[in-house]
Amino acid sequence: MVAIAYSVAFVGVEARLVEVQCAVAAGLPGFSIVGLPDKAISEAKERVRAAFGALAIALPNKRLTVNLSPADLPKEGSHFDLPIALAILAALQIVPAEEVARCVALGELALDGRLVAVTGALPAAVAASEEDRALICPRACGAEAAWIDAVPVFAPDTLRAVVDHLTDRSPLSPARPGDMADPADHRCLSEVRGQERAKRALEIAAAGRHHLLMVGPPGAGKSMLAQRLPGLMPPLTPQEALETSMVHSVAGLLKNGRISRQAPYQSPHHTASGPAITGGGAKARPGEISLAHNGVLFLDELPEFEARVLDNLRQPIETGEVFVSRASAHVRYPARFLLVAAANPCRCGYLADPARACARAPVCGGTYMGKISGPLMDRFDLRLEVPGVGLHDLDLPPTGDSTATVAARVAAARQIQTRRFRDHPGVAVNADMPAALLDQLVLPDDAGRALLHKAAERLGLTARGYHRILRAARTIADLEASERVLTHHLAEAISYRLPFVAGG
Template sequence: MVARAYTVAFQGVEARLVEVQCAITAGLPAFNLVGLPDKAVSEAKERVRAAMTAMGLALPAKRITVNLSPADLPKEGSHFDLPIALALLAAMEVLPSDEVAAQVALGELSLDGSLVPVIGALPAALAAAEADCGLICPAACGAEAAWVGAVQVIAPKTLLALVNHFTGRGALAPAEPGTVPDTAPRKDFAEVKGQERAKRALEIAAAGRHHLLMVGPPGSGKSMLAARLPGILPPLEPSEALETSMIHSLAGLLDEGGISRARPFRTPHHTASMAAIVGGGRSAKPGEISLAHHGVLFLDELPEFSRPVLETLRQPIETGDVVVARANAHVRYPCRFMLVAAANPCRCGHLADPGRACARVPDCGAEYLGRISGPLLDRFDLRIEVPPVTVDDLAGAPSGEPSTAIAARVASARAVQRARFDGIDGVAVNADAEGELLDAIVAPSEAARKLVSDIAARFRLSARAYHRVLRVARTVADLEASAGVERRHIAEAAGYRLAL
């Protein structure tokens, strides 16, 4: 008799179903695990043996063979412990084999039989729903997996509790979805003195999900402005929250089993490696650009990042996904993020101040910002200078709008775009529009069309730059609730494009 249980193997955000087959046959006592397991999976048999001993069960003195099918798919992680234990218990006729085969299970076993939380419960629940199965996971993962309402989630604390559930000695209640209250303090734009142009650029960037580059001397407020960007972004849509949370689940970043509606805001240090930014490593884990999916990736001190790391951002910015190719893995992660970057004008940061600039002006500025390649710079929709704040501004009271007022305008503009692109796959905001769709949504007036044509010819804009000016102009018009794109919208959009 061959008993079966099911689990998943992760390939990017995709969870592939794995059949765990267990056969107990006559022969010398042995416990063999086959099916391309890694070290953590191979060690599962010892954890399973100890967990069963803790329950008072002894393995039969026969030959036990566990096969993880498909055998050519690499199996990684400690979450295979629980399905191996279930298949073995079904083969020993401790558990009903038909009920075990109707579940997808994942979880790590402690030596005392308790279940340890593992990553990936959310994508595993989606895979179980597609296979029309139930899901069994550790208690700490139940609230996370229960967000997939199409699957019943059983989340025991121990293997013994699960055995009692299957044998009718103690039924377990299905897990309930967790919640993550948004209690993080929000930084308010009302606290920022001066920098009205930068605030306006951030509002436009948030409304249309446009990429933004801020260049200014140290202390001008670039990082402070970027830190207040989450306060004006609209909450994630339910589908966006689920997609983002799947990536965070694989990275082990979901707290308290809840799915947050707050948009991600990732701020990697400039010493981060390519694998940390793009994704990779031994198991091809998601990088910062994927963890920022549907949110913001803020790169402070942009020229200080490694040149190869910056160049790898060019394709994901355009396509919205990244393929991590390694010798043992080839996975795709979504990464549709808004890139916000900050940079000093030169190494010392005081290029524009004659009294403080170094003797290498202006070559030092050209050399420093030259670390950002032209193709990458061309992908920023808005590029602004952030000048130092005057003493008068610092001494006065804050006079800017609160984040709530800006967020309301951003939400209204996003609502317009959501209705505009309803039913169009892969397009959610103005920054996604291209080709005939971009021409249709912009529809500039004759004066606006002439202005953008003159600007493109005068400044020799690339095709990408030309289209990005149109997208930003469409967003500016949306913030004004204007049906068409007028000359003033083009002028403002081009002003941000030509600032640097």
Template structure:
């Protein structure tokens, strides 16, 4: 029989503070002691956490729970870890209720909680339920949260999740007067993709490049006149990609949970497609701002980042892409935050050949051609340009092609080949004991082992590297690309035709040519 705590006892609940995707454990301690009446929250709280005491006080009054005329002190431990966000409302409330004898302290101490509290006692959904549930499972604690977070948190499956609509329901659950049923995972959502690739008239080379890029997760740059279909092609790329695996879906959903992009607890198996405007700031693209939130490159993790009007982005924003493209992660360093996010994305960029866009049309090109094109594409630095595996020209579509009936292969047919190629790559890397997933991840000795061409192909590659002055990075990217082309063909060996096609995709837009 629970008789309530002794006077001046300390009750505990648990929650988390977010540092990127890492959920740092926080012990919420509450002491009710003799002294002048007061309510203090200490432990490096931000403004939202400090204001929790007013929300808690008013919500408890709405439930006819009177606070004792004593000093209430809430400590968020460790005290030197910054605490941000309204999700600390619920653990603070539960620790306080345990301290004054409303709920059993041992049940609260064995729980992890997050949620915002409204003035009438309702629980409001907050961001970060998915990583919090993972932390609760690792610690062997149950998770208590608002009903709006239950379906999302239940996806982890490692711990019971009890979601309540209001504080009264949670109190009844903890005192065994009306136990809650464990929350169930939300439904897997299928995000619709935009159109079919067969709707794109002409542009057969561009379609081929999209297929290769999708098969090996290679970065692609399209340069072409306005209206040639670059954006239309990029929008149809998600329809060529296989669904996220269970592990990939969890990785991606954790980032989206931190950013507050998961709707009604539904987790999508469709790969993300992010297309920020060219006026986006560095913090929006790379990550940062208040709390060092994930940027577009992290929201595109395991998916596609499409940057239209590529040279129009601020130079500083473009240059920050260089390291994440290579490492697959980004470190957001600020004065009060130093967090790491994964960002293994496929970069698809589109650009006009010059500012007016008519460089390739002698009848409409400006009087500064071809210098205007060199100046315009010169905004893309050589090192960044070198990181694109495929660089293609997308010519203007003829009127005859526009007037023709839709034809060509459908996205479904191409997606089947892409999936087969990716399955071959996954099996190859698993056999070699590598953690790589696709050919774009291979490097060093692993790349030499899987992608080295036969004698004739190697001779062609060496001649092409000398003729077109490929950098070491460009040389290895040609190897990766040739391996993907061979996988699409079902060939175990990388041979001369595969190398020739891979080299042809390195020539457009090269600043040295």
């Protein structure tokens, strides 16, 4: 007899349905699993055997063959333990085969029959809803999976409870979704002394999701400013929260099924490798840029990152997704993030201070900033120098608008963009506008057009740089609720594209 259970294999954030087939046949006793399983799945034989022993169930002295179909799709992860066990139980006629076939199952088995939490419950629930099947997962994953209300989610804590549910001896109640994660308590923007121009750049960046580069000496407040950026961004929409949570689910970062509406914030160290940043490794896991999807990726000490790692960001910045290529598969992860970077003007950091600069100044400035490639530098919409803060600034009380005040202006500008792009799928904010749409929605007056052309000639703007100025100017106009992009909007956008003295 051949019995069938269902589970999923993860390809990026997509959960693909896998048919777990079990055949019990006469022959030499044995237990084999085929269908491109990894080491964790191959070891499932011993976990299943021990879990069955805890239920006083003995495997028959026959040939057991478990096939994971489609056989050409690589399978990995201990979450195949439960569907393998259910397929065997159905083949042995211990549980009804038709009930097993109505479910998608995932979960790791402990040797005593307990169900252990696994990653990926949220995308698995999405896959189950698309197939119109219920989902069975460990209790620790139930609150996470239950956020998909289109599918009944059952979350037992033992294999025995699964058997009792499927045989109708003790039916389970559907799991309930977890609580919404509490928003983080962000420090107030007004606590940053001075740096009014940098605060303005943060506001523009948050309003239109424009990539921002800050260059200044150590202690100028670049990291403080970046850490306050998530507090300026509006809450994620339900669709954005689901997209971000699915990435975090696959990465095992959702705790207690708590989904957050707050924009994520990732700040990897400059020693991070390429796979850590963009994704990859032996199991093609999501990288920092995918964990920052719909949020902020902060790269401090930007020139200290490996040049190859930085150049790997160029394509995800443009497309909003990253592809991890392997010999057997191409894995896609979403990666639409707001890139904020900070850098010292040179290795010692004091290029503009003759009393503290090193003996190699000013040559060291060009060498140091030259580590950032021209194509990557061109992808920053906003580039500004952050001057050092004097002692007289530190003695002053907090000044400027609070985080709540700036966030309200950002939210109003985002609402304008939402209405503007209602009929343009794939475009959510000004930074997403393609060139063809710019021609329709950004219409400078004659004076503004003349200023823009003059700036393009003097600064040697590329076509990408030209379009990024237009997008930033559109955001500046939105912050003022201006229907037209006026000359002073363009002038401010151009001021953030001036080349650095040290880096060019």
